Amino acid sequence: MNNKYTRYVAAPYLIWSVGFIIIPLCLVLYYAFTNADGAFTIDNVADIISYVNIKALLLSIAFSLASTLLCLLIAYPLAVVLSSVISTNSSILSLLFILPMWMNSLLRTYAWQNILERKGVINGFLTALNLPPLYIINKPPAILLGMVYDFLPFMILPVYNSVSRIDKDLINAARDLGAGYRDIFFRVIWPLSLPGVISGITMVFVPSLTTFVISDILGGGKILLIGNVIEQLFTQDSDWNAGAGLSAVLMIFIVISMVITSKYDKEDIR
Amino acid sequence: MQDKLIDLQHITKSYGSSTILDDLNLYIRENEFVTLLGPSGCGKTTTLRIIGGFENPDSGSVIFQGKDITSLSPNKREVNTVFQKYALFPHMTIAENIAFGLKIHKKSTSYINDKIKYALKLVNMEGFGDRMPDSLSGGQQQRIAIARAIVNEPKVLLLDEPLGALDLKLRQDMQYELIRLKNELGITFVYVTHDQEEALTMSDTIVVMNQGYIQQIGTPTDIYNEPQNTFVADFIGDSNILEGIMIRDKLVEILGAKFDCVDTGFGDNNPVDVVIRPEDIDLIEPEKGTIEGIVTDVIFKGVHYEMCVMARGFEFVVHSTDSFSVDSRVGIHVDPFDIQIMHKPESDDEKAVEIYE
Amino acid sequence: MKKTLGHIYLTLVLIFLYAPIATLMILSFNSSKSRARFGGFTLAWYQSLFENEEVMNAFRTTIILAFLSAFIATVLGTAACTGMVAMRKRSRNIIMGITNIPMLNADIVTGVSLMLLFIAARATMGFTTVLFAHITFNIPYVILSVMPRYRELNASVYEAALDLGAKPLYAFFKVVLPDLMSAIVSGFVMSFTMSLDDFIITHFTQGPGFDTLSTKIYSEIKKGINPEMYALSTLMFLTILILLFLVNYKPWSKQSVGEIKIRTRKEIVVGSGRRGAV
Numbered sequence: 044m045n046n047k048y049t050r051y052v053a054a055p056y057l058i059w060s061v062g063f064i065i066i067p068l069c070l071v072l073y074y075a076f077t078n079a080d081g082a083f084t085i086d087n088v089a090d091i092i093s094y095v096n097i098k099a100l101l102l103s104i105a106f107s108l109a110s111t112l113l114c115l116l117i118a119y120p121l122a123v124v125l126s127s128v129i130s131t132n133s134s135i136l137s138l139l140f141i142l143p144m145w146m147n148s149l150l151r152t153y154a155w156q157n158i159l160e161r162k163g164v165i166n167g168f169l170t171a172l173n174l175p176p177l178y179i180i181n182k183p184p185a186i187l188l189g190m191v192y193d194f195l196p197f198m199i200l201p202v203y204n205s206v207s208r209i210d211k212d213l214i215n216a217a218r219d220l221g222a223g224y225r226d227i228f229f230r231v232i233w234p235l236s237l238p239g240v241i242s243g244i245t246m247v248f249v250p251s252l253t254t255f256v257i258s259d260i261l262g263g264g265k266i267l268l269i270g271n272v273i274e275q276l277f278t279q280d281s282d283w284n285a286g287a288g289l290s291a292v293l294m295i296f297i298v299i300s301m302v303i304t305s306k307y308d309k310e311d312i313r
Numbered sequence: 314m315q316d317k318l319i320d321l322q323h324i325t326k327s328y329g330s331s332t333i334l335d336d337l338n339l340y341i342r343e344n345e346f347v348t349l350l351g352p353s354g355c356g357k358t359t360t361l362r363i364i365g366g367f368e369n370p371d372s373g374s375v376i377f378q379g380k381d382i383t384s385l386s387p388n389k390r391e392v393n394t395v396f397q398k399y400a401l402f403p404h405m406t407i408a409e410n411i412a413f414g415l416k417i418h419k420k421s422t423s424y425i426n427d428k429i430k431y432a433l434k435l436v437n438m439e440g441f442g443d444r445m446p447d448s449l450s451g452g453q454q455q456r457i458a459i460a461r462a463i464v465n466e467p468k469v470l471l472l473d474e475p476l477g478a479l480d481l482k483l484r485q486d487m488q489y490e491l492i493r494l495k496n497e498l499g500i501t502f503v504y505v506t507h508d509q510e511e512a513l514t515m516s517d518t519i520v521v522m523n524q525g526y527i528q529q530i531g532t533p534t535d536i537y538n539e540p541q542n543t544f545v546a547d548f549i550g551d552s553n554i555l556e557g558i559m560i561r562d563k564l565v566e567i568l569g570a571k572f573d574c575v576d577t578g579f580g581d582n583n584p585v586d587v588v589i590r591p592e593d594i595d596l597i598e599p600e601k602g603t604i605e606g607i608v609t610d611v612i613f614k615g616v617h618y619e620m621c622v623m624a625r626g627f628e629f630v631v632h633s634t635d636s637f638s639v640d641s642r643v644g645i646h647v648d649p650f651d652i653q654i655m656h657k658p659e660s661d662d663e664k665a666v667e668i669y670e
Numbered sequence: 671m672k673k674t675l676g677h678i679y680l681t682l683v684l685i686f687l688y689a690p691i692a693t694l695m696i697l698s699f700n701s702s703k704s705r706a707r708f709g710g711f712t713l714a715w716y717q718s719l720f721e722n723e724e725v726m727n728a729f730r731t732t733i734i735l736a737f738l739s740a741f742i743a744t745v746l747g748t749a750a751c752t753g754m755v756a757m758r759k760r761s762r763n764i765i766m767g768i769t770n771i772p773m774l775n776a777d778i779v780t781g782v783s784l785m786l787l788f789i790a791a792r793a794t795m796g797f798t799t800v801l802f803a804h805i806t807f808n809i810p811y812v813i814l815s816v817m818p819r820y821r822e823l824n825a826s827v828y829e830a831a832l833d834l835g836a837k838p839l840y841a842f843f844k845v846v847l848p849d850l851m852s853a854i855v856s857g858f859v860m861s862f863t864m865s866l867d868d869f870i871i872t873h874f875t876q877g878p879g880f881d882t883l884s885t886k887i888y889s890e891i892k893k894g895i896n897p898e899m900y901a902l903s904t905l906m907f908l909t910i911l912i913l914l915f916l917v918n919y920k921p922w923s924k925q926s927v928g929e930i931k932i933r934t935r936k937e938i939v940v941g942s943g944r945r946g947a948v
Binding site: 047049050051052053054055056057059060062063064065066067068070071074117120121124125127136138139140142143144145146147148149150151152153154155157158164192195196245249250252253254255256259260270273274277278283286287290293294297300301304 | 676679680683684686687688689690691693694697746747749750751752753754755756757765768769771772774775776777778779780782783784785786787789790802803805806809813863867869870873874883884887888891895899900903906907910911914
């Protein structure tokens with residue numbers, strides 16, 4: 044296989060990746076820094092500080108931070124439960140957490156409308172239990188719920204993988220050396236699962252930050268996230284330059300999260 | 314009794330339908346090197362884990378210095394374990410690994426640093442404090458695992474097949490290291506292995522286990538020279554195990570021939586098992602032997618020759634420094650004190666014989 | 671006690687994850703066209719589904735698109751891996767770095783970047799542009815699935831084949847390829863699934879008159895989704911469920927296709943990132 048011509052077999056992909064990955068990204072930057080006439084400008088990028096855009100961006104950051112945190116808070120205990128308490132067939136069980144992804148994600152998000160709406164499933168339950176109804180549809184909590192719902196599996200998987208990979212004997216060794224539950228968690232389990240947690244965080248953070256679908260479906264079109272702004276610039280206003288400018292800003296966040304991920308990945312294999 | 318440091322009383326443990334330990338009784342004295350020896354699945358590791366607190370027995374109790382610690386969690390026991398695959402914390406340096414137990418117990422920094430230094434020196438690993446575990450070889454990791462356990466000054470060190478993952482040469486070196494450590498520290502070692510050579514080399518006392526029962530407890534010499542049943546005889550070293558009939562005290566009939574022996578108390582005309590170690594068989598001129606056989610196979614083993622001798626339908630394994638050629642006729646002679654007589658097992662379970670000398 | 675709490679927690683999370691799916695399945699049997707109330711059980715949507723040209727068209731497009739893009743991505747990706755194995759470490763790392771971009775980048779950025787490319791190239795948006803886009807985001811799945819297997823591959827097997835007189839190409843197809851097959855299949859299935867479910871990138875690269883199931887659902891959300899869509903999704907979900915069940919209960923294929931089930935796109939990134947850095 045070390046024939047000197049063998050490496051040219053990769054040429055089609057190389058051409059493809061330059062044409063469909065590198066050039067498009069350069070185009071985003073090109074459009075971001077030019078105006079409609081093709082002259083250089085930083086207006087498109089600077090436009091992020093306009094009232095509407097900065098509001099959308101900050102809102103997006105707030106949403107994505109909240110959804111990342113919630114996902115972590117839900118997924119971590121789940122990973123611990125899956126890898127310790129449940130002894131039987133955890134591979135089948137973890138499959139259960141992935142399976143929902145095989146139903147169209149737009150439809151699944153849309154179904155939450157049904158569950159959350161004024162006379163929906165949840166309020167039916169609440170009324171039956173004589174509890175006050177919950178009106179969160181088309182409000183921020185609904186969007187947050189949609190994000191947590193859509194991206195939770197992205198957190199569960201890496202966290203579960205890193206927690207379940209911890210050698211049981213390490214925990215036994217810690218107990219043997221006198222550690223109680225608190226010490227075992229903070230000195231052994233948590234640091235060893237950190238790589239998984241970090242990948243989980245970036246995997247939830249980036250799509251939460253950039254989504255426009257969830258806010259569309261569950262926000263009733265009234266709440267604009269940065270993703271919605273970009274989507275409208277491209278598909279409705281056909282203002283490529285402005286859209287590319289905001290996309291370039293988003294890419295900064297994505298690059299930061301990529302750098303963090305790769306840093307922790309390297310530490311993991313030290 | 315003051316003497317008993319750990320006393321396991323009527324321990325029973327099963328997983329699902331399979332019983333791992335059945336009414337096990339065993340005590341361990343202070344400053345003793347005890348080895349639990351047996352094939353895999355014999356319950357030796359489970360016994361160790363029950364002492365360490367990682368498993369709870371279904372019934373029975375664990376007494377430590379006169380106190381019942383059966384349900385005490387591992388972090389509160391004065392024993393420390395060296396795990397089979399070392400179980401060093403991969404995210405901590407060697408020094409942090411060793412300091413782990415001390416930090417939990419809130420020792421002062423200077424105390425901890427002294428201890429780390431002392432422990433690294435004890436296991437001949439000075440200067441490795443800042444390395445990460447996965448940069449060390451298996452043997453080195455093993456030493457660190459031992460260092461990490463002993464800095465906590467446990468009364469008992471539990472070792473679960475600690476040398477299993479090492480290659481032969483390293484294993485032999487570590488055996489001497491362990492004996493030295495034990496003598497220097499003056500604490501009790503409970504050692505689990507399936508390797509009879511390890512057990513014979515290091516132990517003060519060997520506990521041979523099979524299928525959840527203790528087969529024999531004794532010094533290495535006792536176990537080797539006077540196995541109490543065919544399992545022990547077969548498991549420890551090579552042996553020829555034959556069926557015989559005890560004609561009367563000090564006389565046994567094997568393969569139709571009468572052999573003098575030194576055992577008494579087996580009754581008259583009772584069926585028994587007979588063990589003869591390969592090196593205890595003397596091959597002499599055909600006419601002078603008790604029985605006659607034909608050499609069927611000879612292999613040179615370095616120190617000795619290993620020969621197979623077919624005699625009256627039984628194939629003896631013989632170790633000798635003299636060699637006989639294949640097909641030559643030989644006489645078989647065994648000195649009376651080299652013949653070991655054993656009771657036949659009463660059941661398939663080979664019920665444990667509980668004798669502690 | 672701890673066990674009970676664990677089970678309760680597990681159940682709660684599962685309810686959270688499956689509530690929307692159950693809702694959609696129930697709606698697919700709802701005789702009332704309004705999703706607000708359950709008007710009684712009916713199979714009507716399952717019957718009319720097959721007569722609804724628009725939905726069936728979108729379904730066909732989705733399947734053809736997923737199959738074609740996964741197939742082309744698999745061929746290109748496998749070839750890329752074969753070439754990369756013969757390269758020096760540095761050039762290989764650079765290519766792997768590029769491969770990681772679409773996996774880690776936000777879909778919206780990938781989508782608009784491809785849209786800008788097609789605009790710049792003055793291409794007509796439609797099936798072809800979407801196909802190109804899907805191939806682009808599918809290839810990384812294939813590479814990240816096949817590459818690790820290539821690394822584990824025993825080079826001496828190939829050399830043994832040559833030693834026994836095989837020509838290089840023959841040895842590749844007879845010895846190397848069969849060994850990679852499970853990884854290739856897994857890459858294909860993963861690509862297929864990703865293409866099937868993609869909305870965002872399709873959204874930016876599609877043209878008028880072109881619809882996949884996802885884009886059709888998106889455009890229907892505002893005016894209310896046709897219950898036939900619920901019926902179709904239910905059928906598709908159940909099909910996957912049955913397939914997974916069959917695969918999981920056949921010991922011989924456990925290693926190959928069985929692996930796919932618990933890996934998602936991002937999971938692959940994590941796994942491969944780690945392996946890649948070694």
